[in-house]
Amino acid sequence: MAPLSSNEPGVSERLRAILPALPEVQRGIAELVLEDPAAASRLTIVELADACAVSTGSITRLCRALGLSGYSELRLGLASDSGRSYQDSLAATIGTDVSAEDDLAQIATVVSANVGHAVTESVTKLNLTDIDTAAGRLTSARRVQIFGTGGSGVMANDFQQRAYRIGVPCWTWSDTHLALSAAALLGNRDVLLAISHSGRTRDVYDVLTEAEDKGAFTIAVTDDAQSPIGSQARLVLTSSVGDLGYHTEAIAARHAQLVVLDVLYVAVAQRTQQQTRAAITATAAAVSGYKRPGRLR
Known part of the structure; x- marks a missing residue:
């Protein structure tokens, strides 16, 4: 049909x-x-x-x-x-924003629609060849530095914690000076992963440029591949949010970035299955004593 x-x-x-x-x-x-x-x-x-x-x-x-x-x-x-x-x-809902007059049901509907749309669009438009290339770089890197600020910084911390747990030697920084110093020590066996929704955050651009100048392979996760950060990075993984309104765009941006990073994380874990299983087993055992049921003592 x-x-x-x-x-x-x-x-x-x-x-x-x-x-x-x-x-x-x-x-x-x-x-x-x-x-x-x-x-x-x-x-x-x-x-x-x-x-x-x-x-x-x-x-x-x-x-x-x-x-x-x-x-x-x-x-x-x-x-x-x-x-x-x-x-x-x-x-009828996507692209709308919430107002002071909206009740909670309308707010929930708008947020849900915009987040769902951003996640679906990001996955649909994601270049899987670029994901594969990025995963290969991360698994073979000597060191990986991850950097973002604000909401993108939260995503950077989340990805670093998960990737580090499966054996990827990666670090992230909340201070721009420390991030620049770390980027200055990178070389051609290292990777810099920069996260910026707009692609125009000065701090992130400067850290990425420093890493690029030192020969590191640079990857950007951004909503705008034509932005300064997207144009500067060697490889761009694009999320897809668009203009959703002042209140909900930042919310959708985090989810869009997260789904791109989730796909990348799983691709890395798939490439290193034996290492990943061993690392997860070891790290789970290390913290098992802090997850006992019952009252705290």
């Missing part, structure tokens, strides 16, 4: 249009399907026949009445309709 444009009627809409003219058995099937098209799209033809107490042949005849080649096309059409309905409702 060819994909429908937003102006063409979906299978559900066509089914409603022919409903009054359908024979009784087929009308009963159509009514059940229209009660929950998304749920119906997940049923096999046998399961739908059992739910309607009809034969599979009756369902096949309904498909033909719709001009479809068979049940598979009906299921795809119903799933497509459900997805399109979800996207339409999501589009």
Whole structure:
């Protein structure tokens, strides 16, 4: 079945249009399907026949009445309709910001929609070849320095803690002077991972440039590949947030950065499975005494 444009009627809409003219058995099937098209799209033809107490042949005849080649096309059409309905409702929310008049339900809806959109867009647009290259550099590096400020600094700390735990020799700094000093000691066997949502944070740009000048391989995680930081780095992993409004953009940015870094972390762990398993076992054992159930003593 060819994909429908937003102006063409979906299978559900066509089914409603022919409903009054359908024979009784087929009308009963159509009514059940229209009660929950998304749920119906997940049923096999046998399961739908059992739910309607009809034969599979009756369902096949309904498909033909719709001009479809068979049940598979009906299921795809119903799933497509459900997805399109979800996207339409999501589009009404994405890109909006919260105001002082919004209640908590509206705030939760806006935040959820914007965060979900940012994560989905970031994963969809992520260049997996670049992720693979970045993972290779991190696993073979002598030293890895990770740097970001503000919210990006939180992401830098999170990634450093996880990567260090599986054996990647990496450090992060909260002080720009310390970060610059560390970058000055990097060489061509080292990696600098810079994180900046805007790609225009002066501190991060200066640290990345210092590492680049010393021959380190530089990687940037940013929402703007054409920004100064994106243009300066040898490899750019792009998150995708866009303009979501003053209140929610920073929230979505953290989640977008996190999903990019999560994919990178798993790619590194996959490349070093034996080392990762041994490291996680050892580090878990080291802190196990601090996770005993019961009251603190």
